[in-house]
Each structure stands twice: as C-alpha cells, then as structure tokens.
Amino acid sequence: TWEGYSATKNYLNNLATHDYILSIDADEALDNELEAAILEIKQQSDTCAYSVNRLTNYCGQWIWHSGWYPDIKTRLFPKKGSYWDGAIVHEELILPKGLPVIQLRGHLSHFSYYSFRDHRIRADKYSALTAQKMHHQGKRASILKPYLSALGRFLSMYIFKRGFLDGRMGFKIAWISAASNIFKYKELRRLNHGKAN
Structure with a gap:
C-alpha cells in the first residue's frame, strides 16, 4: 500500500547510486540558467545543499505573485544524512x-495545473x-473555523501577497485555495466527530 510522499521519496533516495541527489517532480523541469548553474557546481568539492526558485505555470500563465513566488525549494543535496520527514503530505x-x-x-x-478543475481536485x-494529519495530531476545528480560515486565505493570497497582479489567474488561485481550506476544516470536523463518509 502507498505510505505517503515522504516514504516514497526516501525509498527512491536509497536507490540513488551517486553522492548527490537532484530531486524533481514529474511536473518540474530545469530552465537553462539553472541547468548551467548545476553543471558549474559539479566542479566544486564543497559539501552543501542547494536551493532553487520554483516558478509555477498555472493554466498556461507564469505566476509571479499570489504567494507562489519565489517558492524556494532545496532540491539538490547529499544523499548521506538527508531524508524526507514522515508527514503523509507536505513532506519536508x-x-x-x-x-x-x-x-x-x-x-x-513547475507546470502545475492545466485547468481550474484539475487544481480543485488536487487541492481537495x-x-x-x-x-487526516491534523486529526492524528489531536487538532480540532470549531464550526466557524472553515469559513474564517478560508476568508483569511483568500485575503492573504489575493490582497497581501498581491495575487491581483496575476490577473484572473491570481483570483482563481486565491478562490480555489480558500475553498479547499473550507473543505479541509470540514473534513477535520468530520474526523473529530467520528462521522463516516
């Protein structure tokens, strides 16, 4: 059975045959500048990890705001002593x-979503x-939490993180993120109260 993203990545890390791992997802690609930077550091002997700026393409548009950029990720790292944490989602x-x-x-x-529907399905x-993770940690949600959290998420992404500068796509990103926040806390409440699907 599938044990989560962290377990999968750790399994694959263990299969690596070289000292360094470049970890990218199936919907990600190096641009020319990043590829050149990685080729340059191959000549160095320093032991360190390397982070990159991830730039997301959303329904055909590059997203420079909305809290999605710069999306700094450490993706090049030594195999020895590095691992992904045990979280079932949002692994670190x-x-x-x-x-x-x-x-x-x-x-x-990062070629993330090709349609709004795809975004909504994956966000949910x-x-x-x-x-599930929050429930296992003993967290609970009040009846108002889904809606207050969703409002906060929308305002944060669209106003404070300047999602409006991404135009229509920025609005859709903030809207879907807010809607998935409602779903998350409603699901947490369902789990808290032991209700079946």
Whole structure:
C-alpha cells in the first residue's frame, strides 16, 4: 500500500547510486540558467545543499505573485544524512545538521495545473490528507473555523501577497485555495466527530 510522499521519496533516495541527489517532480523541469548553474557546481568539492526558485505555470500563465513566488525549494543535496520527514503530505527535506544551503540562479519550472478543475481536485486531495494529519495530531476545528480560515486565505493570497497582479489567474488561485481550506476544516470536523463518509 502507498505510505505517503515522504516514504516514497526516501525509498527512491536509497536507490540513488551517486553522492548527490537532484530531486524533481514529474511536473518540474530545469530552465537553462539553472541547468548551467548545476553543471558549474559539479566542479566544486564543497559539501552543501542547494536551493532553487520554483516558478509555477498555472493554466498556461507564469505566476509571479499570489504567494507562489519565489517558492524556494532545496532540491539538490547529499544523499548521506538527508531524508524526507514522515508527514503523509507536505513532506519536508531534513538535511544533516549544520549543512549550508546555497541558492542557485535560474528557475525550476513547475507546470502545475492545466485547468481550474484539475487544481480543485488536487487541492481537495491535499486538504483531505492534511485534515487526516491534523486529526492524528489531536487538532480540532470549531464550526466557524472553515469559513474564517478560508476568508483569511483568500485575503492573504489575493490582497497581501498581491495575487491581483496575476490577473484572473491570481483570483482563481486565491478562490480555489480558500475553498479547499473550507473543505479541509470540514473534513477535520468530520474526523473529530467520528462521522463516516
């Protein structure tokens, strides 16, 4: 059975045959500048990890605001001593203590969603997984929490993180994110009260 993103990534990390791992998802690609930067550091002997700016393409448009950029991710790291945490969703890379992380130039292009429907389906999937994680951590949600959280999410992404500068796409991103927040906390309440689907 599938044990979550972290377990899958750790399994694949263990299969790596070289000292460094470049971890990218199936919907990601290196741009030319990032590729050149990685080729340059191959000549160095320093032991460190490297982070990249991830730039998301949403329904055909690059998103420069909405809290989606810069989306800094550590994706090039030594195999030895590095692992993904045990979270079922939103996994985090754990590096050896004290290991420096250096920012690389260029972008990791992220071709995330090809339609609004695709975004909504995947957002709800992640929300359900997050609700399970929160429930296992003993967290609870009041009856107002889904709506207050959704309002906060929309205002944060569309106004404070300047999603309006991404135009119509920025509005859709904020709207779907708010809607999935409602779903997440309603699902948490359902789990809290032991209700079946």
